[in-house]
Amino acid sequence: MTGFRVAMEPADWLAAADLIDWSVSPQVALDTGKAPLCRWFPDGRLNTCHNALDRHVEAGHGDRPALIFDSAMTGDRRQYTYAELRDEVARVAGMLRSLGVGKGDRVLIYMPLVPEAVMAMLACARLGAVHSVVFGGFAAPELAKRIVDASPALIVTATCGLEPSRVVEYLPIVAQAQALAQSDVPKLVLRRPQHEVALDPANEHDWHTLLDRAEPAAPVDVAATDPLYILYTSGTTGTPKGVVRDNGGHAVALAKSMALVYGARPGDVFWAASDIGWVVGHSYIVYAPLLTGCTTVLYEGKPVGTPDAGAFWRVVRDYGVDILFTAPTAIRAIRREDPDGTHIAAAPLASLRALFLAGERADPDTLEWIEQQLGVPVIDHWWQTELGWPAIAICLGLGERETRSGSAGKPVPGFDIAVLGRNGERLPAGESGDVAIAAPLPPGCLSTLWANDEGFVSTYLAARPGYYTTGDNGFFDGDGFLHIMGRSDDIINVAGHRLSTGAMEQVLAAHPDISECAVVAGTDPLKGHRPVGFFVLRSGAQRDEATVAREVVERVRAEIGPVAAFREAVAVPGLPKTRSGKVLRATLRQIVDGQPYTPSATIEDPAMLSHAQAALARAGITQPALQQEDPA
Ligand code: COA
Ligand code: AMP
DSSP, rough: TTTTTOOOOOOHHHGGGGSOOSOOOOOOSSEETTTEEESSSTTTTOOOOOOIIIIIIIITTTEEEEEEEEETTTOOOOEEHHHHHHHHHHHHHHHHHHHHTTTTTTEEEEESSSHHHHHHHHHHHHHTTTTEETTTTTHHHHHHHHHHHHOEEEEESSSSSEEETTTEEEEHHHHHHHHTHHHHOOOOEOOOBBBBOOOOTTTTTEHHHHHHOOOOOOOOOOOSSSSSEEEEEOOOOSSSSSEEEEEEHHHHHHHHHHHTTTTOOOTOEEOOOTTTSHHHIIIIIIIHHHHHHHHHEESSSSSSSSOOOOOOOOOHHHTTSEEEEEEEHHHHHHHHOOTTTTHHSSSSSTTTOOEEOOOOOOHHHHHHHHHHOOOOOEEBBBBTTTTHHHSSSSOGGOEEEEEEOOOOOOEEEOOOEEEETSOOOOOOOOOOOEEEESOOOOOTTTOETTHHHHHIIIIIIISSTTTTEEEEEEOOTTTEEEEEEEESSSSEEEEEEEEEEHHHHHHHHTSSEEEEEEEEEEEETEEEEEEEEEEOOTTTTTTTTHHHHHHHHHHHHHTTTTTGOOEEEESSSSSOOBBTOOOHHHHHHHHHHHHHHHOOOTBBBBBBHHHHHHHHHHHHHOOOOOOOOOOO
16 A cells, blocks of 8 residues: 555554553453454553653663753752662652552643652552643633543643743742632642742642652553543543543553664663653653663753753753654754854764654755755654654654655555545545545554543544544655645644644633634744634623734733733634635635735625734734745
């Protein structure tokens, strides 16, 4: 079939299961008895934390660095060997247990990028508890939705996160979220010196005080199919989807991916410059490097401005990073500040073997620039929160080096990727369609949505029988390289952060002076996408257009979070629609990007297009589009 390289059949996965330790080794690879819900390694038992830490200590690698923490925000630098990290995590697990957390309980983690956040995740895994990490850039109402859905037994948080422009106080955000969610579960709070506050003895426990008296907890044996974590991600509605990852399939797939995709070996220093609030952080800051016996780097800071565009290269040099993984946005930001790569030239980066990019489309211009600067392979690869590990890549572990400009690579063994046409037929090379993956998905991909098997099936499996729908569209070229063209739904990627314009529309629509609205993605030269809102004032509106525009920007920040980077909204007399009432979002996108457009033949009132154009021009927010390459 087009582009498929090497098959990974269930029997091959059973062999791959030897990459990890089991208390009961699986004899069965895949249980399809309840298809389309499938379970990997149904008879296996293990503990993921044991595999990430204890196993390496027991194998004599206790002195190897497991975690390096570097904060560009505070100057704090810490290293934990595998033995030290195991001991810390065992005590953190004991501390969680003393707060009543047990197997199967959910623990919500809302923390900055500090070692204690990683320890909290691993401690949950040690107890068989299910963590759900929420990115710090989300506002209280988003946090509340996750509290309601996951119903955690405990919330682990900190007094603050650190952004270059401000100290982000977490406790008021958590308090507001708990009030919205009507939740009174206790909180375990890491007090950071950058923001010391008194805790409420009624339901706020101090991390350091409790840890001092905590007993270490041993790993708890769980079924391979038991959930390890829930990670919420943007869907097409305002309700986030709780992606569930199991223990066994996850551990096997991630261990396999490190060698197969990244060419990583035990002892390598692996740095995923992301956040534990995203899937990249879950998989490639925390679990995969530790499962493999690598040293993982945790970096609190930005690629630029903390203090400059040399920050990444300093970290690579100081810790001898072998493999670096980041989002294209970070490289665009670095290039903008340091176009000649002077910081790169100044830092000998002899250790670096490869740079991997994902999370959003890597524009070839940026990719070529960084490849030239670094002189190592720069590999774009594609995956999603749902999948947990790369599905399309150039696999260093297979000895591959050839990349193709504009393509995210070829299907990774285990993923049978197809480009489907309108009637579900597999399209030949060169034809664009929906990117889908033949079911069942390989290990490590989502097993379901939290407490919502039906939603899992209807969201991902029902539209294309026999396939998982990715929501992306693209095409294979004649050599089997897959080119991702964008989403077919309203998901956008702002600085590599996945967001839903539908969720933003809900916030705008709730404004009392707005009768209808649309939020579309404009092209942003730094962040890839940026959301732009159009709204129609209600007749008899109490406020003027400028006030409403300002208020909706504030509301999106307060309801969804600063990470949405929603800064542009304009009033229009009406939205461009088809005669059947469908908003012409694609045309609005073209208008935002200043691209030529042909009005739809079914448009209700073509004047609405020029009104939209004029509104943007008045607000001065039409920007030149990024150079759009012709993918064909
Ligand atoms: N907690 C609280 N707020 C956060 C946050 C966090 N963890 N992360 C981001 N924010 C806030 C920022 O402070 C900013 O708020 P502001 O509007 O008050 O300035 C807003 O969210 C947008 O942040 P960000 O996306 O980081 O944009 P930026 O303009 O501050 O920085 C880049 C631009 C390119 C440097 C930055 O986006 C970046 O480092 N991108 C890499 C992306 C990445 O690693 N993605 C992970 C997927 S692999
Ligand atoms: P997330 O779930 O946050 O990882 O976002 C997944 C989505 O990001 C995918 O469905 C794609 O739309 C987009 N994406 C991720 N990686 C790439 C890539 N390498 N090229 C193009 N789009 C990507």
